Amino acid sequence: xxxxxxxxxxxxxxxxxxxxxxxxxxxxxxxxxxxxxxxxxxxxxxxxxxxxxxxxxxxxxxxxxxxxxxxxxxxxxxxxxxxxxxxxxxxxxxxxxxxxxxxxxxxxxxxxxxxxxxxxxxxxxxxxxxxxxxxxxxxxxxxxxxxxxxxxxxxxxxxxxxxxxxxxxxxxxxxxxxxxxxxxxxxxxxxxxxxxxxxxxxxxxxxxxxxxxxxxxxxxxxxxxxxxxxxxxxxxxxxxxxxxxxxxxxxxxxxxxxxxxxxxxxxxxxxxxxxxxxxxxxxxxxxxxxxxxxxxxxxxxxxxxxxxxxxxxxxxxxxxxx
Ligand SMILES: NC(=O)c1ccc[n+]([C@@H]2O[C@H](COP(=O)([O-])OP(=O)(O)OC[C@H]3O[C@@H](n4cnc5c(N)ncnc54)[C@H](O)[C@@H]3O)[C@@H](O)[C@H]2O)c1
Numbered sequence: 001x002x003x004x005x006x007x008x009x010x011x012x013x014x015x016x017x018x019x020x021x022x023x024x025x026x027x028x029x030x031x032x033x034x035x036x037x038x039x040x041x042x043x044x045x046x047x048x049x050x051x052x053x054x055x056x057x058x059x060x061x062x063x064x065x066x067x068x069x070x071x072x073x074x075x076x077x078x079x080x081x082x083x084x085x086x087x088x089x090x091x092x093x094x095x096x097x098x099x100x101x102x103x104x105x106x107x108x109x110x111x112x113x114x115x116x117x118x119x120x121x122x123x124x125x126x127x128x129x130x131x132x133x134x135x136x137x138x139x140x141x142x143x144x145x146x147x148x149x150x151x152x153x154x155x156x157x158x159x160x161x162x163x164x165x166x167x168x169x170x171x172x173x174x175x176x177x178x179x180x181x182x183x184x185x186x187x188x189x190x191x192x193x194x195x196x197x198x199x200x201x202x203x204x205x206x207x208x209x210x211x212x213x214x215x216x217x218x219x220x221x222x223x224x225x226x227x228x229x230x231x232x233x234x235x236x237x238x239x240x241x242x243x244x245x246x247x248x249x250x251x252x253x254x255x256x257x258x259x260x261x262x263x264x265x266x267x268x269x270x271x272x273x274x275x276x277x278x279x280x281x282x283x284x285x286x287x288x289x290x291x292x293x294x295x296x297x298x299x300x301x302x303x304x305x306x307x308x309x310x311x312x313x314x315x316x317x318x319x320x321x322x
Contacts, residue, residue, distance in 0.1 A: 002078045004030075004078040006063055006083045006085035006111060008050065011189045012226070027056075031063070039190055064102045079121050080233055081123050086104045093153035105156055112175075123176070124176045134150065142246065160177065174242040176246070178228070179247045184308060193259065194263065195316070202320075205272070207272065210278060213255060217254065218252065235297060247290060249293075253287040
């Protein structure tokens with residue numbers, strides 16, 4: 001089976017490639033533009049690990065460049081396409097909406113359109129819990145309304161869901177969208193809370209605690225995410241509109257300040273805290289229902305937060321020679 005994964009040098013992409021490369025009969029074709037949104041050395045490190053596998057091939061391609069991407073689609077007959085490449089992050093989208101339009105709307109369209117032209121068997125793509133906006137019904141279920149994104153990032157991801165739905169309807173392209181909920185773990189993103197908090201604590205710097213730590217997130221461990229994606233690959237949607245959307249969450253929400261306490265305990269050092277107001281574009285709470293996902297793939301995300309944080313901190317210390 002030939003699997004094309006975009007964003008393979010990113011946090012989720014890298015971990016997914018690693019997982020799939022353990023299987024026999026899978027060849028991974030990874031693409032990434034290696035942009036400098038965060039430390040490029042971390043992306044290069046992930047890539048160097050992936051390149052040690054003989055079943056992995058890398059191409060540096062920007063998905064927003066249609067012609068280059070088309071040449072790449074022509075090279076091989078891919079069975080599955082998993083689109084993870086995107087400009088991520090809610091806060092960065094406030095000042096840089098055009099980056100999101102380029103990668104998440106134009107880039108996404110290019111991958112979707114080429115998946116149609118080259119008759120890909122199953123197109124899987126990353127969406128986000130941010131599409132729910134500020135809901136007051138928890139746990140968040142896939143059928144809930146999602147027409148009020150609070151940030152341009154969320155809007156760009158909602159756009160993906162809508163575009164993919166229309167391709168499933170018109171062209172019968174089997175599409176599965178995955179709404180990831182705050183993914184964390186080793187090789188995680190330096191712009192996300194776990195990495196930022198851990199770094200600040202080790203460097204005795206102040207931790208920026210937005211909304212005074214009162215917002216709630218459904219922290220989902222990376223292994224639970226990649227195990228879910230792996231199982232979804234074979235669960236191609238069918239029917240008149242072969243389209244499905246799933247929450248990929250742990251369904252165990254925690255307050256941000258409790259999350260921070262857990263990190264402090266793991267490291268064995270108190271954080272210096274800079275209490276801040278709610279950040280524009282952020283939602284107050286995420287808590288996803290995982291019933292639909294569990295019913296489909298018979299897998300329940302299982303990592304305990306304290307153990308997940310411990311694994312991250314161990315990785316962080318090793319990676320930074322602490
Ligand atoms: N990590 C999370 O908590 C989370 C939550 C919800 C959704 N998501 C989504 O999951 C996907 C993966 O997220 P991640 O956390 O691994 O982010 P990431 O930033 O680590 O990975 C994204 C990768 O895509 C690449 N990329 C960006 N724009 C590109 C382009 N135009 N062409 C080619 N490559 C490009 C980047 O260089 C990066 O390596 C994204 O679509 C993100 O929006 C992530």
